[in-house]
Amino acid sequence: MPRYAVLVEGLFDHLYAKTGNSMLRYKQDEVVCCIDSMNAGKTTSEVVGVGGHTPIVNNLDEALKLNPDTLLIGVVTEGGYLPDIMRGGVIAAIENGLNIVCGLHHFLADDEEFSQLAKKYNVDLIDLRKPPDSLPFTKGSWKNRKTPVLLTVGTDCDSGKMTSAWEVNHELNNKGIRSKFVGTGQTGILLSGSGVAVDAIISDFIAGTVEAEIDRINNDCDIIIVEGQGSITHMAYSGVTLGLLHGTMPDFLLMCHEPSRKKDVFNHPIYPLSETLDLYIQLVEVFKPCRCAGISLITHSEEEAPARKTIQTIKKETRLPTEDIIRFKDGSIVDSIMSLL
Numbered sequence: 001m002p003r004y005a006v007l008v009e010g011l012f013d014h015l016y017a018k019t020g021n022s023m024l025r026y027k028q029d030e031v032v033c034c035i036d037s038m039n040a041g042k043t044t045s046e047v048v049g050v051g052g053h054t055p056i057v058n059n060l061d062e063a064l065k066l067n068p069d070t071l072l073i074g075v076v077t078e079g080g081y082l083p084d085i086m087r088g089g090v091i092a093a094i095e096n097g098l099n100i101v102c103g104l105h106h107f108l109a110d111d112e113e114f115s116q117l118a119k120k121y122n123v124d125l126i127d128l129r130k131p132p133d134s135l136p137f138t139k140g141s142w143k144n145r146k147t148p149v150l151l152t153v154g155t156d157c158d159s160g161k162m163t164s165a166w167e168v169n170h171e172l173n174n175k176g177i178r179s180k181f182v183g184t185g186q187t188g189i190l191l192s193g194s195g196v197a198v199d200a201i202i203s204d205f206i207a208g209t210v211e212a213e214i215d216r217i218n219n220d221c222d223i224i225i226v227e228g229q230g231s232i233t234h235m236a237y238s239g240v241t242l243g244l245l246h247g248t249m250p251d252f253l254l255m256c257h258e259p260s261r262k263k264d265v266f267n268h269p270i271y272p273l274s275e276t277l278d279l280y281i282q283l284v285e286v287f288k289p290c291r292c293a294g295i296s297l298i299t300h301s302e303e304e305a306p307a308r309k310t311i312q313t314i315k316k317e318t319r320l321p322t323e324d325i326i327r328f329k330d331g332s333i334v335d336s337i338m339s340l341l
């Protein structure tokens with residue numbers, strides 16, 4: 001089992017540190033600390049609400065006292081660049097013999113300084129977003145697919161698509177349903193140990209690459225849960241979302257939404273929930289039938305009473321099972337999925 005020091009310097013929040021946060025939520029026992037000088041001395045649960053008593057330290061020197069063997073770059077950035085403030089930490093980690101895991105578009109193995117140091121100190125540079133050498137073109141295998149597929153979709157980036165997919169997959173398996181998870185981004189790949197980062201794939205091959213991931217496990221389970229990416233209504237990332245949607249050709253959708261967020265990560269007004277869901281369904285139904293299994297909400301910015309009221313309001317408006325599967329899990333979404341199988 002790896003021992004991660006998670007580098008989140010200056011970006012330790014619910015939005016930009018989602019890779020680190022997911023590790024704290026689902027693989028806390030593998031994380032020895034997080035590195036963020038702005039919050040040093042606190043625990044991760046005090047800052048982002050997950051990770052229990054996992055300490056936040058000031059720098060790599062302090063992290064090394066906890067005996068990590070791997071540095072995980074635990075943030076996402078617009079464009080996937082490596083923040084300059086983190087470069088020194090990566091160099092120091094390599095010089096101290098730590099392997100480096102990165103989910104950014106900045107591939108460490110292609111960075112001359114990092115790659116030379118890695119060879120010198122005999123450490124591994126693991127780029128989670130590195131695409132496969134061979135990219136398949138779509139074959140339309142969904143036409144003969146036997147196993148139903150669910151895709152998480154959203155009204156914006158960072159709206160809970162990975163978390164919802166991971167939670168649903170876990171709960172279905174707990175209920176005796178053989179469910180398989182397909183990671184399509186750095187966090188899902190890190191948690192599951194497999195998958196492909198679709199936003200690093202040449203656009204012509206996104207659909208075929210996702211299709212191939214599904215075909216690889218088809219007929220080996222009762223349902224396949226695919227991690228969604230971006231949003232069909234996002235000006236920058238809709239191309240990735242559409243390629244993933246048509247590569248998946250889902251039978252079911254799980255819609256993810258943060259009701260308190262009025263503008264997307266590019267500061268553009270978020271398109272209404274119901275209209276966005278209709279758009280997703282229409283784009284699939286050009287080819288095949290598709291249904292929404294439920295609405296997965298993020299309500300952490302609201303107090304409990306208003307949050308519960310929001311859930312009930314959206315449930316009434318959409319006439320779909322609606323819950324915050326982290327904060328107020330009631331099983332209605334998983335029950336809905338099981339009823340559709």
